[in-house]
Structure formats: C-alpha cells, structure tokens
Amino acid sequence: MSAANLTSLHPSTFILVGIPGLEAYHVWISIPFCSIYILSLLGNFLLLGLIRTEPSLHEPMYLFLSMLAAADLVVSTTTLPKILSIFWFQNRGIHLHACLAQVFLIHSFSTMESGFFAAMAFDRYVAICNPLRHSAILTSTVTAKIGLVVMIRGAVLLCPHPILLLQLPYCRGNIIAHTYCEFMALVKLTCADTWVPQAYSLTVAFLTGGLDFxxxxxxYILILRTVFQLPSKEARVKSLSTCGSHVCVILISYTPAFFSFLTHRFGHRVAPCAHIIVANIYVLIPPMMNPIIYGVKTKKIQESVLRILRFSSPEDKEVEK
Incomplete structure (x- = not known):
C-alpha cells in the first residue's frame, strides 16, 4: 500500500463538526456550555476541598463522593475546553493521538463514575439495612480498596478502545459529526469489519454500566424493603431522605448515558443534532448537578459549609478580638 493511501486511511488529524445543523448557533450555545463548565469546576473543587478539610465528612459515603467529583472534573475538562474552542474559534482540528486520548479518558472515567455510584449504593445499603455493622464493614481500608478497584477496572477495560481504533482504516474521511471524539463516532468512519471492536464495546458496557445499574x-429494592418495615413514619422518612440525593444524581447521570449509548448503536432514525445534544448533556449536566444536589440534600455538607462561613464571617472575627 502506498504512503498516500496509508495517510488517507490513517489521518493524522480529525475534524470535529460540532453540533450538526446548528453551526450558526454555536456562539449562542457556547454561553450555557461555558457557564455550566464554570459551575462544574467551582462546585466539584469546593466539594473536594470541603471533604478533605472537614473530619466529619471522612466517611465512606463522602469519600466515594469525592472520587466521583474527581472523575466528573476529568470528564468535563477532557471535553469542554475543546468544545468551546470549536464554538468560539472554529478550531475543529484534533490530532489523532489527542482524539484517541479523549476517547480513553471520557469512556474510562465515565465507567469509573458508574462504579462510584454502585459503591455509594452499597454504602447506603449497609448504612440502612445493617447500620450496627456499617463502620466494621466499610472501614477506611475497604473504602480505599473499593475506590482503587473501580479505577483499575475503568482504566484496564477501556484501554483497548484506542488500540482498536488505531488499527481501523478510516476510508470514509476524517470528519467527525460530533463535538468530541467518541468511540462509536470514530467507528462509523471506517469501512472495515467492525464486529470485534463493537462487540468488545458492548461487552464492556454490559460488564460495567449494565452490572453497576x-x-x-x-x-435500593433491599433498602426500600427494609425502610418500609421500620416501625415509625419519622424513621422511614429519615432513612429515605439519606438516599434522595443519590437517587437524583443516578437519574441525571444514567438517563442521558443510556440514551446516547443506545442511539449510537440502534437509533438510526434519531436526528444527529438530537443525539449530539444529549451526548453533550451527559458530559455537561451531571458534573454540574452532582455537587449542587448533594449540597442541597445532604445535611452534613450543609452544616460543614455553614460552619466554614460562620468561622470566616467578619462578625465572628470581631467577637474573637
């Protein structure tokens, strides 16, 4: 095969279109995208700093939450700066290796997010269904091991994705109808048999997100069964309220993720712009909403924030003097 053919089949640069059909509105769309990204950075860094500095938050639930916040930061930072450069400066080119790195980081850290959700669900199950043994079961060592297993699983299972993509011939061009590099978006550019990479991708999705869900x-079925067996209404309400924030975050995260995954593979009649918008919602909204929801619905986080604000208020400093 000639050098020219090799270059055409393995382009050094891909072109990201943005949101197909809405190119004229990219500047306007960038305003909410940028605002959401700024809120995501502020919220998740605040959450990480709060959990790190507050001893009362050094519990499994909040440690898993800090891991989730870190994964959210990686996913949003991997995608949003490039998306904004497309919207603002028409900087649509992305090098092959940068594109493959983006594929790996997005999918691996999204898989880690799913694992942290499962870990948090396990924490809630133990806390409500077996509260007397919660501290004995979920020790700091066990919590760290669970977090490490989730991270290793995400990295190892998703590592073959860029390797598989690197071996494919991209004979359908180098234009990606998306705002960021995604596994299936690149697979659609090839004219080779993609049965193996697609089968591997489906298998990994089932073994991670599917089993986690x-x-x-x-x-939560076991949690609800235990809660409704509690004698008093007040105890039932209190137990359910501790899970409210987790359920909200799961719904916000999994709904666009499943929609994006299914439409990429089976939703051939879904308009491209609708799919791309939902795919962007998946990387935009959960990282912004997670710290907000936990901040609003979690009493310990509220108390920690109020305690910090109270200690730093001018009135308290005057009293101390």
Missing part, C-alpha cells in the same frame, strides 16, 4: 437497582 443492576446492582444499584437491587440495592
């Missing part, structure tokens, strides 16, 4: 559902 099934585990979360099972955990």
């Amino acid at each position: 099934a585990f979360i559902i099972l955990s």
